[in-house]
Amino acid sequence: DKVGVIGVPSCKGQSAGGVQHGPKALRQAGIIDKLTQLGVEVYDYGDLVFEQFDDDTPILGLKNPKNIGLAAKKISDQVSRVIKDDQIALTLGGDHSLSIGTIHGHAAAEKNMCLVWVDAHADINTPLTSPSGNVHGMALSFLVKELKEYIPQIPHFEWIKPCISAKDIAYIGLRDLDPGELWIVRNMGISCFTMHEVDRYGIDMVLRMSMQAINPHGDRPIHLSFDVDSLDPRISAATGTPVPGGLSVREGIYIAEELAATGKLTAVDLVEVNPLLGTKEERDLTVYAVYMFIISGLSLCVI
Ligand SMILES: N[C@@]1(C(=O)O)CN(C[C@@H]2CCCCN2)C[C@@H]1CCC[B-](O)(O)O
Ligand SMILES: [Mn+2]
Ligand SMILES: [Mn+2]
Ligand SMILES: [Mn+2]
Numbered sequence: 001d002k003v004g005v006i007g008v009p010s011c012k013g014q015s016a017g018g019v020q021h022g023p024k025a026l027r028q029a030g031i032i033d034k035l036t037q038l039g040v041e042v043y044d045y046g047d048l049v050f051e052q053f054d055d056d057t058p059i060l061g062l063k064n065p066k067n068i069g070l071a072a073k074k075i076s077d078q079v080s081r082v083i084k085d086d087q088i089a090l091t092l093g094g095d096h097s098l099s100i101g102t103i104h105g106h107a108a109a110e111k112n113m114c115l116v117w118v119d120a121h122a123d124i125n126t127p128l129t130s131p132s133g134n135v136h137g138m139a140l141s142f143l144v145k146e147l148k149e150y151i152p153q154i155p156h157f158e159w160i161k162p163c164i165s166a167k168d169i170a171y172i173g174l175r176d177l178d179p180g181e182l183w184i185v186r187n188m189g190i191s192c193f194t195m196h197e198v199d200r201y202g203i204d205m206v207l208r209m210s211m212q213a214i215n216p217h218g219d220r221p222i223h224l225s226f227d228v229d230s231l232d233p234r235i236s237a238a239t240g241t242p243v244p245g246g247l248s249v250r251e252g253i254y255i256a257e258e259l260a261a262t263g264k265l266t267a268v269d270l271v272e273v274n275p276l277l278g279t280k281e282e283r284d285l286t287v288y289a290v291y292m293f294i295i296s297g298l299s300l301c302v303i
Contacts (some may be wrong), residue, residue, distance in 0.1 A: 001041075001301040002041040002042075002086060002088070003035060003040055003043070003088045004042075004087035004090065005031075005032060005044045005045060007023030007024075007285055008048055008075055008093050009021070009024075010094035012063070013096060013134060013135040013163065014096075014241075015240075016277060017207075017276060018275060018276025019094060020061035020094065021094070021276065022092060022093050022271070022273040022277075023047050025273055025287050026092045026178075026273060035299065036037050037128065038299040038302055040299065041272045043087060048071075048075065050071045053066045059127075059156070060128065061153060063134060064135065065082075065154050068097050069156025069159075069160075070284045072098070072160065073159055075101025075102055076108065079091065079105030079106055083106060084109050088267065088268065089102065089267040090270070091267070092270055094271055096139055096269075097202075097273055098135045098269065099139045099271065100160065102223070102225070103145065103164065103267075103269060106221070106223050107143075108163070110266060114164075115180045115217050115223070116169075116222060116225070116259060118171075118226045118247075118255060119172075119236055120173060120227070120229045120243040120301040121177065121241065122181040122192075123140050123227075124141050124181050124185065125137050125138045125151075126151055126184075127141075127151070127152055128150070128263065129180025137187050139183075143164050144165070144166055144169070144188065145162040145164065145166075147162070147184065148162050154160070159211070168220075169190050170210035172198070172210065174192060174194040175243055179217075181204065193206045195212060195245055202251065202279065203251045203255065215264070218264065219239070221264055222259055224297075225268075226290075226293065227239075228242060228271065228273050228290055229272055229290070230247050231249065231252055232245065232246035235249055235285055236285070236286045236290075237285070238274050238275060238277045238278040239273060240274055249293075252293045255294055255297075256293050256294065256297025256298075257296050257300055262297070265297070265298075268297070268298075273287060
């Protein structure tokens with residue numbers, strides 16, 4: 001397989017400075033060199049450049065609508081192009097609001113795609129249920145067809161077409177949801193494997209149940225959106241919203257390997273690495289965990 005790497009130095013979906021340096025930190029870890037050494041054909045599209053707009057007033061509490069809405073459009077177009085070029089779109093973030101663009105772009109290129117969201121959080125607050133106004137916690141609400149009636153008109157978001165159904169999504173690693181998200185996940189029937197299910201069934205069974213739910217015939221392109229805060233903070237402290245009791249590195253790697261082994265992995269987001277948070281050791285460990293995650297997975301794509 002071929003892999004197209006897209007850097008997205010986004011930070012406006014949340015409030016901790018530094019996450020925009022995630023792409024640089026992941027590149028410096030040597031992801032591209034290692035994949036190349038392993039025989040993966042890698043195309044590096046560099047980092048997307050986003051025009052900065054200072055006149056960006058919050059709307060209904062949602063912060064940075066203009067910057068995020070316009071950035072997401074660029075991301076969507078780029079991811080679409082990469083997938084249409086028959087490459088796996090590997091997006092290096094940046095905060096999780098970038099997934100508005102990557103999932104929208106993936107669906108534009110592969111309308112039958114399905115989504116595995118690995119995260120401590122559901123990131124499905126609507127602008128009206130969000131406790132923070134940070135778009136990284138709302139990304140999915142703009143994309144899920146069944147939520148359309150609950151989403152108010154947001155300037156610069158009008159171009160976003162909901163492109164995925166609740167039944168096409170599987171969550172893994174959840175352990176910190178807001179009340180509005182809990183209602184949505186329960187009432188929309190989204191497959192949800194929290195850390196409780198990971199403890200109870202083990203990661204292999206959780207993956208089998210996830211695929212049974214969203215990709216039973218193994219014919220659908222898979223979008224894997226990986227928030228580094230899905231991992232336990234002891235191995236991924238350099239992130240904006242850490243939550244105790246997360247996945248081990250081995251569980252994370254297993255997810256990447258199993259999804260890659262399906263041969264249907266078509267897009268991967270690596271998000272929320274913030275090199276400015278935590279000590280140097282914590283940063284290096286966080287980056288290394290993401291490196292191991294992606295190398296283990298994509299190196300299987302060579303076979
Ligand atoms: N649901 C949230 C939102 O702001 O919407 C609230 N939460 C922080 C809050 C801290 C106090 C205890 C309850 N949680 C962060 C999350 C977004 C994470 C976005 B991600 O991309 O990092 O997953
Ligand atoms: Mn998270
Ligand atoms: Mn997230
Ligand atoms: Mn986070």
